[in-house]
Amino acid sequence: MTPRAAIQVAGITGVLAVALGAFGAHALKGLLEANHTREIWSTAVLYHLVHVPVLLWLVRGAAVQTVTFLMFTGGIILFSGSLYALAVTGITWLGAITPLGGLLLMMGWGMIVLSAYRSES
Numbered sequence: 001m002t003p004r005a006a007i008q009v010a011g012i013t014g015v016l017a018v019a020l021g022a023f024g025a026h027a028l029k030g031l032l033e034a035n036h037t038r039e040i041w042s043t044a045v046l047y048h049l050v051h052v053p054v055l056l057w058l059v060r061g062a063a064v065q066t067v068t069f070l071m072f073t074g075g076i077i078l079f080s081g082s083l084y085a086l087a088v089t090g091i092t093w094l095g096a097i098t099p100l101g102g103l104l105l106m107m108g109w110g111m112i113v114l115s116a117y118r119s120e121s
Contacts, residue, residue, distance in 0.1 A: 010055035044083035075104030
């Protein structure tokens, strides 16, 4: 993955995080409150938004840490995406996808730890 493509993905991911946060707070407020899923939506937005700077940080060098970048991107999509869908639709089996996204996010953080360990050796 080129640095330019990675920055574009990170930028789009950031725009979506802010837009979905605002959308949930305003346009979907009634639906989320009726479904009692406002907290689920908020969790999705939080994890989505928190991991956008990580995507940008991974692009900081000459070479993109592609595997780690893809782990975080996939984690955001699966974790937050499944929660967004669950909050709007009430389809509970979507919650089974969420831990897969969480696992990818944890693996991404683990790759950062491993990368730091390798650079010290």
